[in-house]
Amino acid sequence: MDNQNKSLIDSFLDEIQCALSTIYDNSVPEAVNKDNSKLNKEQTEVSTRIMRINHMGEVCAQALYRGQAAFTRKEKMKDQLYKICDEENEHLKLCNLRLSELNGEKSVLNPLWYAASFALGAIAGLNENRWKLGFIEETERQVKDHLEESITSLPAQDNRSRLFLEEIARDEEKHRDTVKNIGSEEVPKLVKKSMNGLSKIMKNITYHI
Numbered sequence: 039m040d041n042q043n044k045s046l047i048d049s050f051l052d053e054i055q056c057a058l059s060t061i062y063d064n065s066v067p068e069a070v071n072k073d074n075s076k077l078n079k080e081q082t083e084v085s086t087r088i089m090r091i092n093h094m095g096e097v098c099a100q101a102l103y104r105g106q107a108a109f110t111r112k113e114k115m116k117d118q119l120y121k122i123c124d125e126e127n128e129h130l131k132l133c134n135l136r137l138s139e140l141n142g143e144k145s146v147l148n149p150l151w152y153a154a155s156f157a158l159g160a161i162a163g164l165n166e167n168r169w170k171l172g173f174i175e176e177t178e179r180q181v182k183d184h185l186e187e188s189i190t191s192l193p194a195q196d197n198r199s200r201l202f203l204e205e206i207a208r209d210e211e212k213h214r215d216t217v218k219n220i221g222s223e224e225v226p227k228l229v230k231k232s233m234n235g236l237s238k239i240m241k242n243i244t245y246h247i
């Protein structure tokens with residue numbers, strides 16, 4: 039086996055491993071205080087559905103960024119994307135923790151969402167000369183809007199989920215600033231609309247399963 043083939047296979051196996059741990063790993067943040075929230079059955083149900091959607095969003099974030107990182111030829115951009123992935127992974131852990139506290143299930147369709155998002159990221163990576171990091175900037179913008187919607191939809195009593203989502207939203211804002219500073223071009227309106235439409239479908243399905 040020559041080196042080039044070996045490294046391609048290694049990269050492929052790394053991606054598979056990362057996909058599996060993103061989808062199935064239940065790791066949680068190391069230092070988080072105890073859950074003191076007291077929610078009734080109905081409130082728990084609403085919070086669970088909202089946190090399942092946000093968990094799915096973090097699964098997709100990993101896939102999008104890893105997809106773009108895998109296909110970009112620019113080493114600096116690749117490094118930045120993997121750095122953002124590390125931070126997105128902390129969000130995933132917060133969502134894992136909250137979902138387990140609520141005794142909620144993750145979306146059964148996460149493998150499908152991961153694959154679709156990885157493919158979108160790959161397309162963005164292949165279009166990097168035109169869009170640069172515009173795809174990510176738009177993703178972070180839509181995620182921030184979605185988080186604000188989630189925060190207001192949570193039951194008033196669920197301060198813990200609210201706190202977690204507010205922390206995540208602050209990071210997403212920083213991610214957007216980071217990619218703006220590196221240099222991002224606005225993606226075409228049609229791409230923005232498609233991203234928005236796709237995420238609406240995903241959110242509606244994930245609300246239920």
Ligand SMILES: [Fe+2]
Nearest residue numbers: 096099126129
């Ligand atoms: Fe995130």
Ligand SMILES: [Fe+2]
Nearest residue numbers: 178209210213
């Ligand atoms: Fe982000």
